Amino acid sequence: MSTASGDVRLIGLDGIPEMQAGGDVPGEIAAALERAGLTIEPGDVLVVTHKIVSKAEGRLISLDGIEPSEFARTWAAQYGKDPRQVEISLHESKRLVRMDRGVLIAETHHGFICANAGVDASNVDSGIVCLLPVDPDASAAGIRSALRDRYGLAEDDAPGVIITDSWGRPWRNGIVNFAIGVAGLAPLIDYRGHHDAAGYELHVTVLAVADELAAASELVMHKLAARPVVLVRGYAPAIGAAHGSGRDLVIDPARDMFR
Amino acid sequence: MSTASGDVRLIGLDGIPEMQAGGDVPGEIAAALERAGLTIEPGDVLVVTHKIVSKAEGRLISLDGIEPSEFARTWAAQYGKDPRQVEISLHESKRLVRMDRGVLIAETHHGFICANAGVDASNVDSGIVCLLPVDPDASAAGIRSALRDRYGLAEDDAPGVIITDSWGRPWRNGIVNFAIGVAGLAPLIDYRGHHDAAGYELHVTVLAVADELAAASELVMHKLAARPVVLVRGYAPAIGAAHGSGRDLVIDPARDMFR
Numbered sequence: 001m002s003t004a005s006g007d008v009r010l011i012g013l014d015g016i017p018e019m020q021a022g023g024d025v026p027g028e029i030a031a032a033l034e035r036a037g038l039t040i041e042p043g044d045v046l047v048v049t050h051k052i053v054s055k056a057e058g059r060l061i062s063l064d065g066i067e068p069s070e071f072a073r074t075w076a077a078q079y080g081k082d083p084r085q086v087e088i089s090l091h092e093s094k095r096l097v098r099m100d101r102g103v104l105i106a107e108t109h110h111g112f113i114c115a116n117a118g119v120d121a122s123n124v125d126s127g128i129v130c131l132l133p134v135d136p137d138a139s140a141a142g143i144r145s146a147l148r149d150r151y152g153l154a155e156d157d158a159p160g161v162i163i164t165d166s167w168g169r170p171w172r173n174g175i176v177n178f179a180i181g182v183a184g185l186a187p188l189i190d191y192r193g194h195h196d197a198a199g200y201e202l203h204v205t206v207l208a209v210a211d212e213l214a215a216a217s218e219l220v221m222h223k224l225a226a227r228p229v230v231l232v233r234g235y236a237p238a239i240g241a242a243h244g245s246g247r248d249l250v251i252d253p254a255r256d257m258f259r
Numbered sequence: 260m261s262t263a264s265g266d267v268r269l270i271g272l273d274g275i276p277e278m279q280a281g282g283d284v285p286g287e288i289a290a291a292l293e294r295a296g297l298t299i300e301p302g303d304v305l306v307v308t309h310k311i312v313s314k315a316e317g318r319l320i321s322l323d324g325i326e327p328s329e330f331a332r333t334w335a336a337q338y339g340k341d342p343r344q345v346e347i348s349l350h351e352s353k354r355l356v357r358m359d360r361g362v363l364i365a366e367t368h369h370g371f372i373c374a375n376a377g378v379d380a381s382n383v384d385s386g387i388v389c390l391l392p393v394d395p396d397a398s399a400a401g402i403r404s405a406l407r408d409r410y411g412l413a414e415d416d417a418p419g420v421i422i423t424d425s426w427g428r429p430w431r432n433g434i435v436n437f438a439i440g441v442a443g444l445a446p447l448i449d450y451r452g453h454h455d456a457a458g459y460e461l462h463v464t465v466l467a468v469a470d471e472l473a474a475a476s477e478l479v480m481h482k483l484a485a486r487p488v489v490l491v492r493g494y495a496p497a498i499g500a501a502h503g504s505g506r507d508l509v510i511d512p513a514r515d516m517f518r
Contacts, residue, residue, distance in 0.1 A: 006273060006486060008479055012265035098516045105516070113430040122464070166466075170429050170517035171372040173510050174447045174467025176474070178431075188433045205381070207425075207477065208433025215435070216475030218466065219494050220267050227265060235478050251432050257357045257364070258429035258517055 008234040011038070012220035012227035021058035026146035028052075029229055040151050043236030045160040046143070047217035049228040050132055050180060051120075053139045053163055059131040060124060061088055075099070085119060085129055092117035092131060097259070108132060111250045112180060114167040136163040136181025137245045144183040160185035160239050163246070164214040170258065177218040179210035180246045185237040187211075187244040208249055209237065267493040270297070271479035271486035280317035285405035287311075288488055299410050302495030304419040305402070306476035308487045309391055309439060310379075312398045312422055318390040319383060320347055334358070344378060344388055351376035351390060356518070367391060370509045371439060373426040395422040395440025396504050403442040419444035419498050422505070423473040429517065436477040438469035439505045444496040446470075446503040467508055468496065 013032035019025065029046060033039060054060070068076065068083035072090060076083035079102035086104070090096075093106035097113055106117040110132070118132035133139045140161040148158035163181030168174070179187060187210030194205075217230035253259065272291035278284065288305060292298060313319070327335065327342035331349060335342035338361035345363065349355075352365035356372055365376040369391070377391035392398045399420040407417035422440030427433070438446060446469030453464075476489035512518065 006271035006479055008269040010267040010269070010475070014265060100516050101514070103516065166464075169467075171510055171515060172437075172467060172470065173508050174465045174470065176467050176471050206433045208428075208431060208435050209478065211431065211433065212435050212474040212477050215471040216267075216269070216478060218471050219468065219475060220265055249432050251430050255360070256430060257359050257362065 010216055010220045011231040013229040016228055019052040019055040023056040025056045026143045030150055040159050042157045045213055045232040047162045047213055047230045050163050050165050052228045053133050054130050057133055060128050063127050088129055089116040089119045092119055111247055118165055139163055140181040140183035156239055162210055162213055177214040179214040182210050182244045182246045184239050187248045269475055269479045270490040272488040275487055278311040278314040282315040284315050285402045289409055299418050301416045304472055304491040306421045306472055306489045309422050309424050311487045312392050313389050316392055319387050322386050347388055348375040348378045351378055370506055377424055398422055399440040399442035415498055421469055421472055436473040438473040441469050441503045441505045443498050446507045
Protein backbone atom coordinates (compact mmCIF):
# COMPACT_ATOMS: atom_id res chain seq x y z
CA MET A 1 0.00 0.00 0.00
CA SER A 2 1.34 3.40 -0.94
CA THR A 3 1.35 6.22 1.55
CA ALA A 4 0.24 9.30 -0.31
CA SER A 5 2.36 12.34 0.29
CA GLY A 6 0.89 15.65 1.32
CA ASP A 7 2.86 17.56 -1.29
CA VAL A 8 2.83 16.43 -4.90
CA ARG A 9 4.36 18.35 -7.80
CA LEU A 10 3.20 18.16 -11.42
CA ILE A 11 6.11 19.30 -13.58
CA GLY A 12 5.50 19.71 -17.31
CA LEU A 13 8.50 18.92 -19.48
CA ASP A 14 9.07 21.55 -22.14
CA GLY A 15 10.77 21.34 -25.49
CA ILE A 16 9.94 17.77 -26.48
CA PRO A 17 9.91 17.94 -30.29
CA GLU A 18 7.35 16.60 -32.75
CA MET A 19 7.92 12.87 -32.79
CA GLN A 20 8.61 10.93 -36.00
CA ALA A 21 8.15 7.20 -36.58
CA GLY A 22 11.08 5.49 -34.90
CA GLY A 23 11.58 8.47 -32.59
CA ASP A 24 13.20 7.93 -29.22
CA VAL A 25 10.56 8.85 -26.62
CA PRO A 26 12.61 7.93 -23.51
CA GLY A 27 15.62 9.74 -25.01
CA GLU A 28 13.55 12.89 -25.51
CA ILE A 29 12.17 12.60 -21.99
CA ALA A 30 15.69 12.30 -20.57
CA ALA A 31 16.84 15.30 -22.65
CA ALA A 32 13.86 17.35 -21.42
CA LEU A 33 14.59 16.39 -17.81
CA GLU A 34 18.21 17.43 -18.28
CA ARG A 35 17.24 20.80 -19.80
CA ALA A 36 15.02 21.38 -16.76
CA GLY A 37 17.86 20.47 -14.40
CA LEU A 38 15.96 17.41 -13.20
CA THR A 39 16.89 13.80 -12.74
CA ILE A 40 14.78 10.78 -11.80
CA GLU A 41 14.08 10.29 -8.09
CA PRO A 42 12.63 7.20 -6.43
CA GLY A 43 8.83 7.35 -6.48
CA ASP A 44 8.63 9.55 -9.58
CA VAL A 45 5.87 8.88 -12.10
CA LEU A 46 6.09 10.00 -15.73
CA VAL A 47 2.78 10.61 -17.44
CA VAL A 48 3.04 10.57 -21.24
CA THR A 49 0.31 11.47 -23.70
CA HIS A 50 -0.16 8.59 -26.13
CA LYS A 51 0.13 10.92 -29.10
CA ILE A 52 3.92 11.07 -29.01
CA VAL A 53 4.12 7.34 -28.31
CA SER A 54 1.78 6.52 -31.19
CA LYS A 55 3.78 8.73 -33.54
CA ALA A 56 7.10 7.16 -32.48
CA GLU A 57 5.54 3.75 -33.00
CA GLY A 58 4.38 4.70 -36.50
CA ARG A 59 0.68 4.55 -35.59
CA LEU A 60 -0.25 7.25 -38.11
CA ILE A 61 -2.43 6.39 -41.08
CA SER A 62 -2.98 8.47 -44.19
CA LEU A 63 -6.61 8.75 -45.20
CA ASP A 64 -5.50 8.59 -48.86
CA GLY A 65 -5.32 4.83 -49.21
CA ILE A 66 -8.50 4.05 -47.26
CA GLU A 67 -11.53 2.60 -49.08
CA PRO A 68 -14.55 3.14 -46.84
CA SER A 69 -17.26 0.49 -46.66
CA GLU A 70 -20.84 1.38 -47.52
CA PHE A 71 -21.65 1.25 -43.80
CA ALA A 72 -18.95 3.85 -43.08
CA ARG A 73 -20.00 6.00 -46.05
CA THR A 74 -23.68 6.04 -45.08
CA TRP A 75 -22.97 7.00 -41.47
CA ALA A 76 -20.34 9.58 -42.42
CA ALA A 77 -22.61 11.25 -44.99
CA GLN A 78 -25.39 11.55 -42.44
CA TYR A 79 -23.23 13.57 -40.06
CA GLY A 80 -20.72 15.31 -42.32
CA LYS A 81 -17.80 13.10 -41.27
CA ASP A 82 -14.90 11.86 -43.37
CA PRO A 83 -15.94 8.30 -44.34
CA ARG A 84 -12.32 7.16 -44.44
CA GLN A 85 -11.82 8.22 -40.85
CA VAL A 86 -15.00 6.38 -39.85
CA GLU A 87 -13.68 3.29 -41.64
CA ILE A 88 -10.45 3.44 -39.62
CA SER A 89 -12.42 3.81 -36.36
CA LEU A 90 -14.42 0.69 -37.26
CA HIS A 91 -11.18 -1.15 -37.98
CA GLU A 92 -9.85 -0.18 -34.54
CA SER A 93 -13.07 -1.38 -32.84
CA LYS A 94 -14.13 -4.76 -31.64
CA ARG A 95 -17.62 -3.58 -30.65
CA LEU A 96 -19.73 -0.45 -31.07
CA VAL A 97 -21.22 0.75 -27.79
CA ARG A 98 -23.21 3.71 -29.15
CA MET A 99 -23.63 5.10 -32.65
CA ASP A 100 -25.88 8.02 -32.21
CA ARG A 101 -26.15 11.70 -33.19
CA GLY A 102 -22.85 11.64 -35.04
CA VAL A 103 -20.94 10.17 -32.11
CA LEU A 104 -19.36 6.76 -32.42
CA ILE A 105 -18.42 5.20 -29.11
CA ALA A 106 -16.53 1.96 -29.51
CA GLU A 107 -14.73 -0.70 -27.55
CA THR A 108 -11.18 -0.87 -28.87
CA HIS A 109 -9.29 -4.12 -29.36
CA HIS A 110 -7.60 -3.36 -26.01
CA GLY A 111 -11.01 -3.17 -24.31
CA PHE A 112 -11.09 0.61 -23.78
CA ILE A 113 -14.39 2.36 -24.46
CA CYS A 114 -14.01 5.77 -26.06
CA ALA A 115 -15.13 7.95 -28.97
CA ASN A 116 -13.99 6.84 -32.43
CA ALA A 117 -12.01 3.95 -30.91
CA GLY A 118 -9.28 6.46 -30.08
CA VAL A 119 -8.72 7.49 -33.72
CA ASP A 120 -7.81 11.16 -33.64
CA ALA A 121 -7.03 13.87 -36.18
CA SER A 122 -5.81 16.53 -33.74
CA ASN A 123 -2.10 17.26 -33.35
CA VAL A 124 -1.31 15.51 -36.64
CA ASP A 125 -0.94 16.75 -40.20
CA SER A 126 -4.03 17.19 -42.34
CA GLY A 127 -5.10 13.94 -44.05
CA ILE A 128 -3.46 11.84 -41.36
CA VAL A 129 -5.04 10.26 -38.29
CA CYS A 130 -3.38 8.91 -35.19
CA LEU A 131 -4.25 5.53 -33.66
CA LEU A 132 -3.74 4.34 -30.10
CA PRO A 133 -0.58 2.30 -29.45
CA VAL A 134 -1.09 -1.41 -30.19
CA ASP A 135 -0.13 -2.31 -26.62
CA PRO A 136 0.03 0.76 -24.34
CA ASP A 137 1.30 -1.30 -21.38
CA ALA A 138 4.22 -2.47 -23.50
CA SER A 139 4.83 1.13 -24.58
CA ALA A 140 4.90 2.22 -20.94
CA ALA A 141 7.17 -0.67 -19.96
CA GLY A 142 9.55 0.16 -22.81
CA ILE A 143 9.87 3.79 -21.72
CA ARG A 144 10.36 2.67 -18.12
CA SER A 145 13.09 0.15 -18.86
CA ALA A 146 14.91 2.52 -21.21
CA LEU A 147 14.98 5.20 -18.49
CA ARG A 148 16.01 2.62 -15.87
CA ASP A 149 18.96 1.59 -18.05
CA ARG A 150 19.90 5.13 -19.01
CA TYR A 151 20.00 6.33 -15.42
CA GLY A 152 21.40 3.04 -14.07
CA LEU A 153 18.50 2.64 -11.64
CA ALA A 154 17.45 -0.35 -9.55
CA GLU A 155 14.11 -1.85 -10.58
CA ASP A 156 12.26 -0.26 -7.66
CA ASP A 157 13.82 3.16 -8.30
CA ALA A 158 12.83 3.33 -11.98
CA PRO A 159 9.89 5.67 -12.54
CA GLY A 160 6.32 4.57 -12.88
CA VAL A 161 5.06 5.31 -16.40
CA ILE A 162 1.50 6.03 -17.47
CA ILE A 163 0.34 6.48 -21.09
CA THR A 164 -2.80 8.60 -21.45
CA ASP A 165 -5.58 9.51 -23.81
CA SER A 166 -8.29 12.15 -23.28
CA TRP A 167 -11.90 11.02 -23.44
CA GLY A 168 -15.40 12.22 -22.79
CA ARG A 169 -17.46 10.60 -20.05
CA PRO A 170 -21.11 9.60 -19.80
CA TRP A 171 -23.21 12.26 -18.04
CA ARG A 172 -20.37 14.78 -17.82
CA ASN A 173 -19.32 17.63 -20.09
CA GLY A 174 -15.73 17.98 -21.20
CA ILE A 175 -12.92 15.51 -21.64
CA VAL A 176 -10.31 14.42 -19.11
CA ASN A 177 -7.14 12.34 -19.36
CA PHE A 178 -7.38 8.60 -18.68
CA ALA A 179 -4.64 6.00 -18.20
CA ILE A 180 -4.43 3.48 -21.04
CA GLY A 181 -0.98 2.01 -20.37
CA VAL A 182 0.75 1.50 -17.03
CA ALA A 183 4.18 0.22 -16.01
CA GLY A 184 5.82 0.00 -12.60
CA LEU A 185 2.90 0.99 -10.40
CA ALA A 186 -0.50 -0.33 -9.39
CA PRO A 187 -3.27 1.48 -11.31
CA LEU A 188 -5.77 0.71 -8.55
CA ILE A 189 -5.35 1.00 -4.78
CA ASP A 190 -7.68 -1.21 -2.82
CA TYR A 191 -8.75 0.09 0.57
CA ARG A 192 -11.37 -2.59 1.17
CA GLY A 193 -11.00 -4.05 4.64
CA HIS A 194 -9.17 -0.96 5.89
CA HIS A 195 -10.85 1.42 8.29
CA ASP A 196 -11.49 5.10 7.79
CA ALA A 197 -10.99 7.90 10.32
CA ALA A 198 -14.31 7.03 12.03
CA GLY A 199 -13.39 3.34 12.31
CA TYR A 200 -15.86 2.43 9.56
CA GLU A 201 -14.66 -0.34 7.29
CA LEU A 202 -14.23 0.86 3.72
CA HIS A 203 -16.27 -1.61 1.67
CA VAL A 204 -16.20 -0.32 -1.86
CA THR A 205 -13.23 1.97 -1.94
CA VAL A 206 -10.92 1.05 -4.75
CA LEU A 207 -9.23 4.18 -6.04
CA ALA A 208 -8.30 4.46 -9.72
CA VAL A 209 -5.05 6.27 -8.96
CA ALA A 210 -3.63 5.84 -12.48
CA ASP A 211 -6.65 7.69 -13.85
CA GLU A 212 -6.21 10.37 -11.17
CA LEU A 213 -2.53 10.75 -12.08
CA ALA A 214 -3.55 10.97 -15.75
CA ALA A 215 -6.20 13.61 -15.06
CA ALA A 216 -3.81 15.57 -12.84
CA SER A 217 -1.14 15.61 -15.52
CA GLU A 218 -3.48 17.25 -18.03
CA LEU A 219 -3.47 20.35 -15.83
CA VAL A 220 0.10 21.00 -16.97
CA MET A 221 0.05 19.23 -20.37
CA HIS A 222 -2.35 21.81 -21.72
CA LYS A 223 -3.65 21.21 -25.21
CA LEU A 224 -2.10 24.29 -26.77
CA ALA A 225 1.21 24.36 -24.92
CA ALA A 226 2.27 21.02 -26.39
CA ARG A 227 3.73 19.64 -23.19
CA PRO A 228 3.32 15.90 -23.79
CA VAL A 229 5.12 14.57 -20.70
CA VAL A 230 4.57 15.40 -17.03
CA LEU A 231 6.78 14.36 -14.14
CA VAL A 232 4.73 13.66 -11.00
CA ARG A 233 6.99 13.98 -7.99
CA GLY A 234 6.06 13.27 -4.38
CA TYR A 235 3.10 10.98 -4.94
CA ALA A 236 5.49 8.05 -4.48
CA PRO A 237 3.35 4.98 -5.12
CA ALA A 238 4.86 1.58 -4.38
CA ILE A 239 7.02 1.31 -7.46
CA GLY A 240 8.23 -1.86 -9.08
CA ALA A 241 6.64 -4.33 -6.72
CA ALA A 242 3.16 -3.87 -8.14
CA HIS A 243 3.34 -4.09 -11.88
CA GLY A 244 -0.14 -3.25 -13.04
CA SER A 245 -1.75 -2.99 -16.43
CA GLY A 246 -3.84 -0.26 -17.98
CA ARG A 247 -6.40 -2.99 -18.58
CA ASP A 248 -6.86 -3.38 -14.82
CA LEU A 249 -8.84 -0.15 -15.14
CA VAL A 250 -11.34 -1.70 -17.55
CA ILE A 251 -14.39 -3.05 -15.78
CA ASP A 252 -15.22 -6.74 -16.04
CA PRO A 253 -17.99 -6.99 -18.70
CA ALA A 254 -20.00 -9.13 -16.27
CA ARG A 255 -20.12 -6.16 -13.87
CA ASP A 256 -20.61 -3.48 -16.54
CA MET A 257 -24.06 -1.91 -16.38
CA PHE A 258 -23.41 0.37 -19.35
CA ARG A 259 -22.34 -2.08 -22.05
CA MET B 260 -8.46 31.57 -21.18
CA SER B 261 -6.09 30.32 -18.53
CA THR B 262 -2.49 29.62 -19.33
CA ALA B 263 -1.60 26.43 -17.55
CA SER B 264 1.61 26.52 -15.64
CA GLY B 265 4.29 23.92 -16.08
CA ASP B 266 4.69 23.41 -12.35
CA VAL B 267 1.65 22.74 -10.19
CA ARG B 268 1.74 21.77 -6.52
CA LEU B 269 -0.89 19.73 -4.71
CA ILE B 270 -0.55 20.49 -0.99
CA GLY B 271 -2.66 18.49 1.44
CA LEU B 272 -3.75 20.41 4.52
CA ASP B 273 -3.23 18.40 7.69
CA GLY B 274 -4.94 18.60 11.03
CA ILE B 275 -8.43 19.65 9.97
CA PRO B 276 -10.63 18.18 12.74
CA GLU B 277 -13.82 16.16 12.46
CA MET B 278 -16.48 18.66 11.51
CA GLN B 279 -19.68 19.12 13.54
CA ALA B 280 -22.95 20.68 12.37
CA GLY B 281 -22.40 24.43 12.32
CA GLY B 282 -18.63 23.93 12.04
CA ASP B 283 -16.54 26.64 10.43
CA VAL B 284 -15.02 25.08 7.29
CA PRO B 285 -13.26 28.23 6.00
CA GLY B 286 -11.99 28.93 9.52
CA GLU B 287 -10.51 25.43 9.76
CA ILE B 288 -8.97 25.82 6.29
CA ALA B 289 -7.36 29.11 7.31
CA ALA B 290 -6.07 27.54 10.55
CA ALA B 291 -4.60 24.60 8.60
CA LEU B 292 -2.95 26.97 6.12
CA GLU B 293 -1.46 28.92 9.01
CA ARG B 294 -0.14 25.77 10.70
CA ALA B 295 1.54 24.86 7.40
CA GLY B 296 3.06 28.33 7.10
CA LEU B 297 0.98 29.05 4.01
CA THR B 298 -1.20 31.95 2.98
CA ILE B 299 -3.48 32.41 -0.04
CA GLU B 300 -1.79 33.47 -3.27
CA PRO B 301 -3.49 34.71 -6.45
CA GLY B 302 -4.45 31.75 -8.65
CA ASP B 303 -4.74 29.27 -5.77
CA VAL B 304 -7.52 26.71 -5.87
CA LEU B 305 -8.81 24.96 -2.76
CA VAL B 306 -10.30 21.52 -3.32
CA VAL B 307 -12.55 20.40 -0.47
CA THR B 308 -14.12 16.99 -0.04
CA HIS B 309 -17.87 17.40 0.37
CA LYS B 310 -17.84 15.24 3.49
CA ILE B 311 -16.63 18.03 5.78
CA VAL B 312 -18.95 20.52 4.08
CA SER B 313 -21.95 18.21 4.43
CA LYS B 314 -21.16 17.63 8.10
CA ALA B 315 -20.79 21.35 8.79
CA GLU B 316 -24.09 21.93 7.00
CA GLY B 317 -25.80 19.30 9.13
CA ARG B 318 -26.39 16.94 6.20
CA LEU B 319 -26.15 13.83 8.39
CA ILE B 320 -29.19 11.62 8.90
CA SER B 321 -29.66 8.95 11.51
CA LEU B 322 -31.05 5.71 10.13
CA ASP B 323 -33.08 5.32 13.34
CA GLY B 324 -36.04 7.46 12.38
CA ILE B 325 -36.33 6.19 8.79
CA GLU B 326 -39.35 4.10 7.75
CA PRO B 327 -38.43 2.35 4.50
CA SER B 328 -41.04 1.87 1.81
CA GLU B 329 -41.88 -1.61 0.57
CA PHE B 330 -39.96 -0.82 -2.62
CA ALA B 331 -36.83 -0.01 -0.59
CA ARG B 332 -37.32 -3.05 1.64
CA THR B 333 -37.71 -5.48 -1.25
CA TRP B 334 -34.63 -4.20 -3.06
CA ALA B 335 -32.54 -4.03 0.12
CA ALA B 336 -33.47 -7.58 1.17
CA GLN B 337 -32.47 -8.91 -2.23
CA TYR B 338 -28.91 -7.58 -1.90
CA GLY B 339 -28.30 -7.51 1.85
CA LYS B 340 -28.51 -3.71 2.10
CA ASP B 341 -29.91 -1.59 4.91
CA PRO B 342 -33.44 -0.71 3.72
CA ARG B 343 -33.36 2.62 5.57
CA GLN B 344 -30.24 3.66 3.69
CA VAL B 345 -31.91 2.68 0.40
CA GLU B 346 -34.93 4.77 1.38
CA ILE B 347 -32.71 7.81 1.95
CA SER B 348 -31.03 7.29 -1.44
CA LEU B 349 -34.44 7.22 -3.10
CA HIS B 350 -35.36 10.43 -1.28
CA GLU B 351 -32.19 12.09 -2.58
CA SER B 352 -32.95 10.97 -6.18
CA LYS B 353 -35.05 12.52 -8.86
CA ARG B 354 -34.53 9.60 -11.28
CA LEU B 355 -33.02 6.12 -11.13
CA VAL B 356 -30.55 5.48 -13.95
CA ARG B 357 -29.72 1.85 -13.12
CA MET B 358 -30.90 -0.48 -10.40
CA ASP B 359 -29.06 -3.66 -11.05
CA ARG B 360 -26.98 -6.28 -9.21
CA GLY B 361 -27.24 -4.43 -5.91
CA VAL B 362 -26.03 -1.15 -7.37
CA LEU B 363 -28.35 1.84 -7.40
CA ILE B 364 -27.24 4.61 -9.74
CA ALA B 365 -29.38 7.70 -9.47
CA GLU B 366 -29.70 11.22 -10.71
CA THR B 367 -29.65 13.51 -7.68
CA HIS B 368 -31.84 16.57 -7.35
CA HIS B 369 -28.78 18.59 -8.44
CA GLY B 370 -28.56 16.53 -11.66
CA PHE B 371 -25.43 14.54 -10.73
CA ILE B 372 -25.45 10.86 -11.62
CA CYS B 373 -23.75 8.65 -9.04
CA ALA B 374 -24.19 5.57 -6.88
CA ASN B 375 -26.82 5.82 -4.12
CA ALA B 376 -27.50 9.46 -5.01
CA GLY B 377 -24.37 10.38 -3.07
CA VAL B 378 -25.66 8.93 0.22
CA ASP B 379 -22.61 7.57 2.01
CA ALA B 380 -21.90 5.73 5.25
CA SER B 381 -18.10 6.01 5.20
CA ASN B 382 -16.29 8.51 7.43
CA VAL B 383 -19.39 8.91 9.61
CA ASP B 384 -20.50 7.20 12.81
CA SER B 385 -22.32 3.90 12.63
CA GLY B 386 -26.07 4.33 12.06
CA ILE B 387 -25.56 7.70 10.40
CA VAL B 388 -25.32 8.49 6.69
CA CYS B 389 -24.00 11.59 5.01
CA LEU B 390 -25.85 13.39 2.19
CA LEU B 391 -24.44 15.71 -0.46
CA PRO B 392 -24.70 19.44 0.26
CA VAL B 393 -28.06 20.88 -0.83
CA ASP B 394 -26.30 23.37 -3.12
CA PRO B 395 -22.59 22.57 -3.56
CA ASP B 396 -22.00 25.73 -5.64
CA ALA B 397 -23.34 27.82 -2.79
CA SER B 398 -21.15 25.86 -0.36
CA ALA B 399 -18.10 26.59 -2.54
CA ALA B 400 -19.06 30.26 -2.88
CA GLY B 401 -19.50 30.55 0.88
CA ILE B 402 -16.04 29.14 1.58
CA ARG B 403 -14.56 31.41 -1.08
CA SER B 404 -16.14 34.61 0.20
CA ALA B 405 -15.29 33.80 3.83
CA LEU B 406 -11.62 33.32 2.88
CA ARG B 407 -11.69 36.46 0.72
CA ASP B 408 -12.95 38.47 3.69
CA ARG B 409 -10.63 36.83 6.20
CA TYR B 410 -7.53 37.51 4.10
CA GLY B 411 -8.80 40.87 2.81
CA LEU B 412 -8.43 39.80 -0.81
CA ALA B 413 -9.69 41.44 -3.98
CA GLU B 414 -12.36 39.43 -5.81
CA ASP B 415 -9.90 38.19 -8.45
CA ASP B 416 -7.30 37.20 -5.82
CA ALA B 417 -9.67 35.08 -3.74
CA PRO B 418 -9.08 31.36 -4.27
CA GLY B 419 -11.09 29.19 -6.58
CA VAL B 420 -13.01 26.59 -4.57
CA ILE B 421 -14.10 23.13 -5.71
CA ILE B 422 -16.27 20.74 -3.66
CA THR B 423 -15.76 17.06 -4.56
CA ASP B 424 -17.28 13.64 -4.24
CA SER B 425 -15.73 10.34 -5.31
CA TRP B 426 -17.68 8.21 -7.77
CA GLY B 427 -17.35 5.14 -9.92
CA ARG B 428 -17.46 5.49 -13.70
CA PRO B 429 -19.09 3.40 -16.44
CA TRP B 430 -16.61 0.97 -18.02
CA ARG B 431 -13.81 1.75 -15.56
CA ASN B 432 -12.76 0.13 -12.32
CA GLY B 433 -12.18 2.23 -9.23
CA ILE B 434 -13.51 5.55 -8.09
CA VAL B 435 -12.07 9.01 -8.71
CA ASN B 436 -12.89 12.46 -7.36
CA PHE B 437 -15.34 14.63 -9.30
CA ALA B 438 -16.24 18.31 -8.91
CA ILE B 439 -19.80 18.88 -7.63
CA GLY B 440 -19.54 22.51 -6.57
CA VAL B 441 -17.43 25.28 -8.07
CA ALA B 442 -16.82 28.92 -7.18
CA GLY B 443 -14.48 31.48 -8.71
CA LEU B 444 -13.20 29.52 -11.68
CA ALA B 445 -14.52 28.08 -14.92
CA PRO B 446 -15.08 24.31 -14.59
CA LEU B 447 -14.68 23.86 -18.36
CA ILE B 448 -12.07 25.33 -20.69
CA ASP B 449 -13.19 25.53 -24.29
CA TYR B 450 -10.44 25.19 -26.89
CA ARG B 451 -12.80 24.97 -29.85
CA GLY B 452 -11.67 27.28 -32.63
CA HIS B 453 -8.12 27.35 -31.30
CA HIS B 454 -5.34 25.62 -33.20
CA ASP B 455 -3.07 22.91 -31.92
CA ALA B 456 0.70 22.60 -32.44
CA ALA B 457 0.16 21.21 -35.97
CA GLY B 458 -2.16 24.06 -36.92
CA TYR B 459 -5.19 21.76 -36.77
CA GLU B 460 -8.32 23.40 -35.41
CA LEU B 461 -9.47 21.78 -32.17
CA HIS B 462 -13.11 20.92 -32.81
CA VAL B 463 -14.25 19.00 -29.80
CA THR B 464 -11.78 19.90 -27.12
CA VAL B 465 -13.55 21.16 -24.05
CA LEU B 466 -11.53 20.21 -21.01
CA ALA B 467 -13.28 19.44 -17.72
CA VAL B 468 -10.58 21.11 -15.64
CA ALA B 469 -12.63 21.18 -12.43
CA ASP B 470 -12.91 17.38 -12.63
CA GLU B 471 -9.18 17.17 -13.32
CA LEU B 472 -8.43 19.37 -10.31
CA ALA B 473 -10.77 17.19 -8.23
CA ALA B 474 -9.10 13.97 -9.41
CA ALA B 475 -5.63 15.43 -8.85
CA SER B 476 -6.49 16.46 -5.30
CA GLU B 477 -7.42 12.91 -4.35
CA LEU B 478 -3.77 11.95 -4.80
CA VAL B 479 -3.00 13.85 -1.61
CA MET B 480 -6.40 13.61 0.15
CA HIS B 481 -5.96 9.88 0.58
CA LYS B 482 -8.87 8.00 2.07
CA LEU B 483 -7.05 6.87 5.19
CA ALA B 484 -4.95 9.97 5.87
CA ALA B 485 -8.06 12.10 6.41
CA ARG B 486 -6.77 15.12 4.53
CA PRO B 487 -10.04 16.70 3.40
CA VAL B 488 -8.66 19.88 1.81
CA VAL B 489 -5.98 20.32 -0.84
CA LEU B 490 -4.39 23.57 -1.94
CA VAL B 491 -3.59 23.54 -5.67
CA ARG B 492 -0.90 26.13 -6.33
CA GLY B 493 0.48 27.11 -9.72
CA TYR B 494 -2.37 26.00 -11.93
CA ALA B 495 -3.61 29.58 -11.85
CA PRO B 496 -6.89 29.49 -13.77
CA ALA B 497 -8.59 32.77 -14.60
CA ILE B 498 -10.07 33.46 -11.18
CA GLY B 499 -13.09 35.57 -10.45
CA ALA B 500 -13.91 36.62 -13.98
CA ALA B 501 -15.41 33.27 -14.88
CA HIS B 502 -17.76 32.19 -12.17
CA GLY B 503 -18.81 28.71 -13.15
CA SER B 504 -21.11 26.15 -11.62
CA GLY B 505 -20.58 22.51 -10.81
CA ARG B 506 -23.69 21.92 -12.89
CA ASP B 507 -21.83 23.12 -15.99
CA LEU B 508 -20.15 19.72 -15.81
CA VAL B 509 -23.46 17.88 -16.15
CA ILE B 510 -24.24 16.97 -19.73
CA ASP B 511 -27.40 18.34 -21.35
CA PRO B 512 -29.96 15.46 -21.21
CA ALA B 513 -30.65 16.02 -24.93
CA ARG B 514 -27.01 15.10 -25.66
CA ASP B 515 -26.76 12.29 -23.10
CA MET B 516 -26.43 8.88 -24.75
CA PHE B 517 -26.35 7.03 -21.43
CA ARG B 518 -29.51 8.24 -19.72
